[in-house]
Amino acid sequence: MSTAKLNSQKPKRKRAPRRNTYHHGDLREAFMAAALAAIARDGVASVSLRQLARELGVSHSAPAHHFPDRIALFTALAAAGFDGLHARMSQAIAASNTPAARLSAAGQGYVMFAAENAACFEVMFHPKLLRNDDPALATARDNASRVLQEAISALHGDKRDKRKKSAQAFDVLTLHAWSVAHGLASLWLAGNITQEMWADGIDELSKRMFRGEGW
Amino acid sequence: MSTAKLNSQKPKRKRAPRRNTYHHGDLREAFMAAALAAIARDGVASVSLRQLARELGVSHSAPAHHFPDRIALFTALAAAGFDGLHARMSQAIAASNTPAARLSAAGQGYVMFAAENAACFEVMFHPKLLRNDDPALATARDNASRVLQEAISALHGDKRDKRKKSAQAFDVLTLHAWSVAHGLASLWLAGNITQEMWADGIDELSKRMFRGEGW
DNA sequence: GTATGATCTAGGCACTGCCTACATTGCAGG
DNA sequence: CCTGCAATGTAGGCAGTGCCTAGATCATAC
DSSP states (O other): OOSSSOOSOOOOOOOOSSOOSSSOSOHHHHHHHHHHHHHHHHOGGGOOHHHHHHHHTSOTTGGGGTOSSHHHHHHHHHHHHHHHHHHHHHHHHHTOOSHHHHHHHHHHHHHHHHHHTHHHHHHHTOGGGSOTTOHHHHHHHHHHHHHHHHHHHHHHHHHHHHOTTHHHHHHHHHHHHHHHHHHHHHHHHTTOSOGGGGTTOHHHHHHHHTOSSOO | OOOOOTTOOOOOOOOOSSOOSSSOSOHHHHHHHHHHHHHHHHOGGGOOHHHHHHHHTSOTTGGGGTOSSHHHHHHHHHHHHHHHHHHHHHHHHHTOOSHHHHHHHHHHHHHHHHHHTHHHHHHHTOGGGSOTTOHHHHHHHHHHHHHHHHHHHHHHHHHHHHOTTHHHHHHHHHHHHHHHHHHHHHHHHTTOSOGGGGTTOHHHHHHHHTOSSOO
16 A cells, blocks of 8 residues: 555654664665665666665565565656656756757756766666556656656747647657757766767766757 | 677577477577567566576576576677667668768668667667677677768768867767667667657658758 | 587576565554 | 554565586587
């Protein structure tokens, strides 16, 4: 019932990592944080619930009361990730003035989120690793997607109204923008971009790529 | 489905899948093919060497003589994948006339390869799952990457010569093209593109997106 | 024809996810 | 206060996994 639900509202009191009480205090959050660290270290494939439990000093079956299975943990991470992506892009957009600059900022925000939250990003787009129909995940994903869509809309909205059939063309524009940002982020995270390309930092590289209207 | 790499010079005679001999005949290829099928079915994370061995009717330690570990199997799949990607893009380019059309064709070829070889593609860009410094993998990857680079070069090559410092800008152009193709392929494979967007097929969608010079 | 290396089999070990059974704790309602 | 009860924690079992070593079988060069 209360296993895989919305994750961040409970203002549970944080406990010292060295617990002397029977109950941990915030095992759910602790597991999610430890999982992110483990993913960043070894990749999502070699994350083990038992290992995480060992690191946190709890029994191997403790997580079962917070995440029914491995998939549930990854799903929670992905949902939180899309929330973070949403926030990161919104923040970047809010700091820009013109529609064109806002779209560029959204793209850069996307890439920067991926760079700063590589572990999260790795989980978010592996449908086989998570429960894709989870409602919390679905809404978080839609919220994030809408930000980019609105940035495109603000820039090319007029085109959408001009002719009816170009609504499809508008969607292609959005998908195009999403693809550039997602592709750059993925290629960088996978190590497929030569070091000299991002010598000035991935943020500088993405800035160069998102410069100009058409990308 | 092209698991056949050029590195398999050994002219081993193929045996019927139902073997009554002690030796299998071509276990290495059989494992790679079975692995691709398993990845397509359950995702790369839940591929088990022992399960593959069971499917092929050999003992659980048979693969050890062809792949020292799980990573080696994935690495071989990825190398074969980059060879296939290289071939797919080259073929698409060869069928086009103008430089602009060739670049578009390369992008579409990239996406189509990903769509037709989803299992392969899933492995190719998971560095944590494979031995990234493997020489066969590295050269295969470089070969594939060069195809796209040359397509850009044929279209924008003059810009590169105009000013010296715009060599960097040229590289950004290549990376941009790669990002669009890779992003579209990844998003589609991850199920992040609404069904109505690719109702006409992913090939039609990619064609729409790669239309025009600047992408 | 036989030595030799390549290939395949068999069993063991530590680890994993998930299961059931049980212990401890916090907390509301008498 | 105290007493049930749900939430949260522990302990052990089971089948499955990757990787290891030891041994069996085959193909082929000499």
